[in-house]
Amino acid sequence: MGDKYKTESLKCWDKAKEIRLNYYKNFAEAHEKGGLRWAGGAWSFDAIPAGLGDDVYPLTGEPYAASIAWNKDFALKCHEAVEKAGYARDLCSYMRNYWGSILLNKYAFGGDFPKPDFIWQDHICCSHAKWYQVARDLEGKDIPMYCIDVSIGPFEELTDNKLDYVVGQMHDGIEWLEAVTGRKYDDEKLIRAVYDHCRSESVWAEVCALNKTIPAPLDEKTMYSLYVHGTLNKSSKVVADFYEELLDEVKDRVKRGIAAVANERCRVMSDTQPPWAFLNVFRYLEKYGCVSVGSLYTFGLIGMWDIKEDGSWGPRKTPQEEGIEIKDRDQALRILASWELNKPEWQHFYAPQLKSEMMIRIAKEWKLNGVLLHYNRGCEGLSLGIAENRLALKEAGFPVMIFEGNMGDEREFDETQTMTRIDAFMESLGLEK
Amino acid sequence: MMEKFKEWYEKRHEYAKEWKSKTGGKVVGYFCTYVPEEILYAAGVLPVRILGSHEPQDVTEPHIFGMYCPFCRDCLAQGLKGKYDYLDGIMIAQSCLHIRQTFTSWKLHIPIDFSYYLPMPNNVQSKRALPYLTGELKAFKEALEKWTGKAISDEDMKTGIEIMNQSRKLTRELYELRKQPNPPLTGLEAMYAVVASQIVDKKDYNETLHGVLEKLPQRPAEKDSKVRLMILGSEDDDTEFLQMVESLGAIFVVDDHCTGSRYFWNEVTPNQNPLEAIAARYVERVPCPSKDWPERTRIEHIKKLAQDWEVQGAIVIQQKFCDPHELDIPATIESLKQIGIPAQFLEFDVTVPVGQFKTRVEAFLEMLKEEDLY
Numbered sequence: 001m002g003d004k005y006k007t008e009s010l011k012c013w014d015k016a017k018e019i020r021l022n023y024y025k026n027f028a029e030a031h032e033k034g035g036l037r038w039a040g041g042a043w044s045f046d047a048i049p050a051g052l053g054d055d056v057y058p059l060t061g062e063p064y065a066a067s068i069a070w071n072k073d074f075a076l077k078c079h080e081a082v083e084k085a086g087y088a089r090d091l092c093s094y095m096r097n098y099w100g101s102i103l104l105n106k107y108a109f110g111g112d113f114p115k116p117d118f119i120w121q122d123h124i125c126c127s128h129a130k131w132y133q134v135a136r137d138l139e140g141k142d143i144p145m146y147c148i149d150v151s152i153g154p155f156e157e158l159t160d161n162k163l164d165y166v167v168g169q170m171h172d173g174i175e176w177l178e179a180v181t182g183r184k185y186d187d188e189k190l191i192r193a194v195y196d197h198c199r200s201e202s203v204w205a206e207v208c209a210l211n212k213t214i215p216a217p218l219d220e221k222t223m224y225s226l227y228v229h230g231t232l233n234k235s236s237k238v239v240a241d242f243y244e245e246l247l248d249e250v251k252d253r254v255k256r257g258i259a260a261v262a263n264e265r266c267r268v269m270s271d272t273q274p275p276w277a278f279l280n281v282f283r284y285l286e287k288y289g290c291v292s293v294g295s296l297y298t299f300g301l302i303g304m305w306d307i308k309e310d311g312s313w314g315p316r317k318t319p320q321e322e323g324i325e326i327k328d329r330d331q332a333l334r335i336l337a338s339w340e341l342n343k344p345e346w347q348h349f350y351a352p353q354l355k356s357e358m359m360i361r362i363a364k365e366w367k368l369n370g371v372l373l374h375y376n377r378g379c380e381g382l383s384l385g386i387a388e389n390r391l392a393l394k395e396a397g398f399p400v401m402i403f404e405g406n407m408g409d410e411r412e413f414d415e416t417q418t419m420t421r422i423d424a425f426m427e428s429l430g431l432e433k
Numbered sequence: 434m435m436e437k438f439k440e441w442y443e444k445r446h447e448y449a450k451e452w453k454s455k456t457g458g459k460v461v462g463y464f465c466t467y468v469p470e471e472i473l474y475a476a477g478v479l480p481v482r483i484l485g486s487h488e489p490q491d492v493t494e495p496h497i498f499g500m501y502c503p504f505c506r507d508c509l510a511q512g513l514k515g516k517y518d519y520l521d522g523i524m525i526a527q528s529c530l531h532i533r534q535t536f537t538s539w540k541l542h543i544p545i546d547f548s549y550y551l552p553m554p555n556n557v558q559s560k561r562a563l564p565y566l567t568g569e570l571k572a573f574k575e576a577l578e579k580w581t582g583k584a585i586s587d588e589d590m591k592t593g594i595e596i597m598n599q600s601r602k603l604t605r606e607l608y609e610l611r612k613q614p615n616p617p618l619t620g621l622e623a624m625y626a627v628v629a630s631q632i633v634d635k636k637d638y639n640e641t642l643h644g645v646l647e648k649l650p651q652r653p654a655e656k657d658s659k660v661r662l663m664i665l666g667s668e669d670d671d672t673e674f675l676q677m678v679e680s681l682g683a684i685f686v687v688d689d690h691c692t693g694s695r696y697f698w699n700e701v702t703p704n705q706n707p708l709e710a711i712a713a714r715y716v717e718r719v720p721c722p723s724k725d726w727p728e729r730t731r732i733e734h735i736k737k738l739a740q741d742w743e744v745q746g747a748i749v750i751q752q753k754f755c756d757p758h759e760l761d762i763p764a765t766i767e768s769l770k771q772i773g774i775p776a777q778f779l780e781f782d783v784t785v786p787v788g789q790f791k792t793r794v795e796a797f798l799e800m801l802k803e804e805d806l807y
Contacts, residue, residue: 091760130723147556159572165561375498
């Protein structure tokens with residue numbers, strides 16, 4: 001089959017890899033530089049510990065565990081260690097990878113597992129706070145832990161009472177950070193981090209919006225290596241600046257008609273985290289000229305969106321773009337909380353139809369031919385309501401293929417069966433290899 | 434003597450329908466014991482906990498992915514099959530994600546006049562939880578007033594609190610009797626009583642329990658002493674399992690279930706602000722594991738129950754896929770072990786493999802009896 005479009009590698013690819021590896025190295029070596037380490041989730045308000053200084057390094061559990069999942073042998077050893085310690089096999093597989101890394105005392109990026117100085121977490125699903133409660137059991141109870149509960153309902157129902165609850169916990173958290181680290185908190189650093197947080201998430205959404213173009217300048221497998229920076233340290237200047245650089249390059253690709261998949265003739269989206277050890281699924285789709293242009297997961301876990309004047313989805317304006325000058329701690333925390341609570345990949349925790357509406361919007365605006373739903377046994381949070389999403393997408397007229405798997409535990413993914421399903425789905429869409 | 438509770442449990446739908454026709458009142462089905470029933474009673478609405486049937490079903494697959502707990506799917510199946518067609522409303526107080534899907538799918542597919550999602554805080558150990566929940570209870574009360582078309586006065590609130598507290602007080606008395614060397618009631622009977630209290634009008638329940646408490650002390654005690662067990666873990670109204678275990682020379686003397694002690698353990702301490710008083714009760718109650726962080730406070734409570742009720746062994750059960758309990762079970766079993774209480778872990782599904790479990794429980798009881806010999 002001849003190629004319809006020109007394609008080329010991303011110029012910023014090496015930089016993306018370098019930022020990620022530096023992140024894991026900085027965490028491991030923080031103490032050598034007199035710095036501090038904290039561990040928590042990708043959802044954590046990482047702009048807040050940034051107020052402790054520029055030498056405070058995070059390790060966010062989900063992307064770390066996804067890195068482990070990519071290494072099937074290491075992931076299996078982690079799971080076995082965790083099961084031996086008495087934990088259920090059906091628990092979140094990211095959590096089990098992370099605990100396994102502690103139990104085996106092996107850091108996925110070399111050396112012993114670097115224990116954090118404190119835990120700074122958010123509670124979004126049944127497991128998030130408990131994840132680090134167990135991590136403390138395994139690492140030593142002396143690791144201080146703070147966790148913010150954000151489960152206040154969907155953004156459209158946000159009230160002052162709800163916002164006060166989240167912001168109140170943030171204020172208490174800053175006092176707690178000062179007490180456990182002995183450091184004086186710097187509000188200026190917090191404010192700068194909040195600006196960068198919003199900039200990262202808005203710019204990433206703008207990058208994703210460019211994928212509405214035919215041919216799509218990015219494919220989802222590539223996007224996984226790019227969105228990850230937002231899950232590592234969204235409030236850092238390094239990440240926000242990198243996303244600006246990426247945006248310029250993707251704009252240039254659109255201008256020059258550069259495709260991610262040279263023979264693009266079919267466009268789909270996926271859902272939830274992929275089975276990380278089997279990203280070849282996406283390359284297999286390309287044999288049919290099918291490109292996965294993203295998902296609510298890749299667009300909305302880090303990207304922040306808004307409805308534009310023409311009714312379409314585009315990047316949410318940052319406080320800077322809105323002309324808002326953040327003057328003090330309380331204002332910074334309020335902006336940060338209300339910004340994050342608007343996260344698209346969060347609303348479905350309260351109502352599956354909110355997610356279905358966003359998915360149908362993506363299917364229309366990104367001009368999709370079908371949807372691949374990953375029924376992900378590894379994540380109860382993002383698989384929440386997925387069966388209802390399937391019904392809604394079908395009702396809206398979009399063909400849907402489902403496949404069961406697990407983002408972090410390859411024992412629950414049947415590669416052959418998945419590829420066979422893809423064959424049948426592609427055939428139903430009228431495509432041949 | 435305690436047959437009434439069993440009858441209510443088994444004929445829950447008939448009871449609720451009869452209650453409706455008798456009173457003309459509204460019935461709200463609720464999904465989690467964090468629902469502040471005080472406010473529903475204050476509004477004259479009957480709260481009934483939605484439970485499963487323990488029967489295999491094939492209607493929830495299109496709505497809830499099979500990796501979520503069997504209890505949440507069983508409950509939704511009851512709604513989809515029309516078993517709760519008499520409900521006027523449904524509500525949930527935020528707890529685990531599993532049961533939340535039952536609520537959201539119910540709302541989507543089963544026509545209902547009123548539905549309410551109460552965002553009960555998860556960070557109950559934060560000082561911010563109490564003012565937050567007080568505000569949310571105020572919003573709930575207003576929504577209820579709008580729906581029923583009737584204002585809820587402070588006097589109504591006082592009545593709602595009294596009904597609930599009376600029920601809690603009486604059920605605690607029932608549990609106190611289980612401390613006796615040969616308790617006058619079985620674990621199965623206690624379970625029927627607590628679950629009945631979740632599905633019938635508390636006024637009926639209180640009256641019946643009051644009568645039972647007067648008669649129970651005169652009930653002839655069993656001559657042979659039995660192995661004293663505790664049962665704890667996820668939602669559990671699996672009466673068949675309790676019956677089987679208690680047929681093997683054992684007796685459940687206490688539990689930590691949301692269908693048991695966790696439901697009624699704490700009372701509301703009335704103050705000038707009834708909503709704040711109710712909020713304090715739910716923030717401070719024995720927590721579901723989903724809310725028990727960063728510190729594990731529930732384990733200390735479990736240890737105290739085990740010691741006060743002189744438990745010899747514990748059966749730790751978990752609904753398959755129940756993440757919050759799965760996350761606490763290793764620490765719970767270890768803590769019990771440290772105070773000399775062995776535990777037997779079992780994973781429950783919609784139906785339990787009674788034969789297989791019987792073999793495991795027999796072995797566990799044999800081990801406990803051997804320990805008594807030395």
